[in-house]
Amino acid sequence: MTSLDTRSTTTDVLRFPQGFRWGTATAAYQIEGAAEEDGRTPSIWDTFSRTPGKVRNGDTGDIAADHYHRLDEDIELMRRLGVSDYRFSVAWPRVQPTGRGPAVQRGLDFYRRMVDGLLDAGIRPVATLYHWDLPQELEDAGGWPERDTAYRFAEYAGIVADALGDRVATWTTLNEPWCSAFLGYGSGVHAPGRTSPLASLRAAHHLNLAHGLAVGALRRAVPVTAQVSLTLNLHAVRPLSPDPADVDAARRIDAVGNRVFLDPVFHGRLPEDLVRDTAAVTDWSFVEDGDLATASAPIDALGINYYSPTVVGAGSSESPSPWAGAERHVRFVPAPGPRTAMDWPVDADGLHSLLLRLRDELPRVPLIITENGAAYDDYADPSGHVKDPERITYLRAHLAAVHRAIQDGADVQGYFLWSLLDNFEWAYGYSKRFGIVHVDFATQRRTFKDSAHWYADVIARGGMQV
Ligand code: FCB
Numbered sequence: 001m002t003s004l005d006t007r008s009t010t011t012d013v014l015r016f017p018q019g020f021r022w023g024t025a026t027a028a029y030q031i032e033g034a035a036e037e038d039g040r041t042p043s044i045w046d047t048f049s050r051t052p053g054k055v056r057n058g059d060t061g062d063i064a065a066d067h068y069h070r071l072d073e074d075i076e077l078m079r080r081l082g083v084s085d086y087r088f089s090v091a092w093p094r095v096q097p098t099g100r101g102p103a104v105q106r107g108l109d110f111y112r113r114m115v116d117g118l119l120d121a122g123i124r125p126v127a128t129l130y131h132w133d134l135p136q137e138l139e140d141a142g143g144w145p146e147r148d149t150a151y152r153f154a155e156y157a158g159i160v161a162d163a164l165g166d167r168v169a170t171w172t173t174l175n176e177p178w179c180s181a182f183l184g185y186g187s188g189v190h191a192p193g194r195t196s197p198l199a200s201l202r203a204a205h206h207l208n209l210a211h212g213l214a215v216g217a218l219r220r221a222v223p224v225t226a227q228v229s230l231t232l233n234l235h236a237v238r239p240l241s242p243d244p245a246d247v248d249a250a251r252r253i254d255a256v257g258n259r260v261f262l263d264p265v266f267h268g269r270l271p272e273d274l275v276r277d278t279a280a281v282t283d284w285s286f287v288e289d290g291d292l293a294t295a296s297a298p299i300d301a302l303g304i305n306y307y308s309p310t311v312v313g314a315g316s317s318e319s320p321s322p323w324a325g326a327e328r329h330v331r332f333v334p335a336p337g338p339r340t341a342m343d344w345p346v347d348a349d350g351l352h353s354l355l356l357r358l359r360d361e362l363p364r365v366p367l368i369i370t371e372n373g374a375a376y377d378d379y380a381d382p383s384g385h386v387k388d389p390e391r392i393t394y395l396r397a398h399l400a401a402v403h404r405a406i407q408d409g410a411d412v413q414g415y416f417l418w419s420l421l422d423n424f425e426w427a428y429g430y431s432k433r434f435g436i437v438h439v440d441f442a443t444q445r446r447t448f449k450d451s452a453h454w455y456a457d458v459i460a461r462g463g464m465q466v
Helices: 044-049 071-081 105-120 136-140 148-164 177-187 197-221 244-267 272-277 291-295 349-361 389-407 426-431 450-461
Strands: 013-015 021-025 085-089 124-130 170-175 227-232 237-239 301-305 310-314 330-333 367-371 412-418 437-440 445-448 463-465
Touching: 013 389, 021 367, 044 136, 071 105, 071 445, 071 450, 085 170, 085 412, 105 124, 105 148, 124 148, 148 197, 170 177, 170 197, 170 301, 170 367, 177 197, 177 227, 177 244, 197 227, 197 244, 197 291, 227 244, 227 367, 237 244, 244 272, 244 291, 244 310, 244 330, 301 349, 349 367, 349 389, 389 412, 389 450, 389 463, 445 450, 450 463
Parallel strands: 021 085, 021 412, 085 124, 124 170, 170 227, 227 301, 237 310, 301 367, 367 412
Antiparallel strands: 013 463, 310 330, 437 445
């Protein structure tokens, strides 16, 4: 457990524990580009982004931030920032284009180069195996609602672990399986764009199974010193009032937003209330004997992605929704306060309360903030300067919340800022900028925003001036 030396906390510096991991995060489809190079085949996001009306301005990840060709330059940016760790994702369709069978060495070579380049720069590689880019052929065979996809994922995990296992510090099986299952198959706002409550619940289960199977594949291939983890976008759910009807609305969202993953992965069980709430959709008979034991294979850390809280009350919301029927009983209430360019409320208390909940519910599981950050409408002024004071304000508040949670006993071991670069923000295309490094997509020129200079200073001090 990381302990904070409170004597080192003076009134003007919030100092983080010795060894705290300072990182940035990205994802393959959002930055790599090179969509058709070196044997890569389409993923569900290539198909989805080419479907008219699905992504703003018809944007695709074909070129993105051209990271595939600018790897060395981007590692140099991170060296200048001084990060200790870099969280990236491996593109499944680059490594195993059809989602089955032997690996494409040219695809793996790109990640070998990346890992070696990071290590040479003194940066620890943190690899996510799945950040939403399912090979299209596997979707054509049924995608995550089908059980076989979980076995295909475990095979792919073994391939990547064999190739990079000796050099990656932390492995993450899945990024935000909630989004894959419920935005991909429930509300349809993410690839593959299906709108079936049943498909979303089946997908959630098969993602849990895939995670557990991949933990096994990783353990067989990587040294015992490597950390194996999962990243969830847990919802910081708050009832609008103490009224029992509002509290029950929050319970429903907690079940289908959080415990649908936490309970199988950490306790080897399905949440009973979720099974009850979804009885009109499914009897969950797709859960086979032994699946929950597989899903709950022990892991070494839990990654948390946090952006903003979710406030709910009794009522009803529109369908199709990502909530598998819960939307008929729940109304989503905009949280007060300032907002980012995503229209997401800025509320760092949500992160603090989430971390304390995990401290209490999973006391033995180390936590890592694997994503936190904000989009604003940044631009380079004529002198090339990118001022982003709101992002700095957002980051300061959230880092202070993490610091407070550590003081309160949460075992938070690192913080990964989303994102290193401006990138393809899924259904929003290039219209939303999350980077601390500005990317001019016409020239691919990279420029440190003020927030990048600020973050470099935080890292160098091991803390933040307040
Ligand atoms: C998360 C995703 C990440 C990025 C941020 C803004 O849900 O994991 O890829 O899009 O949101």
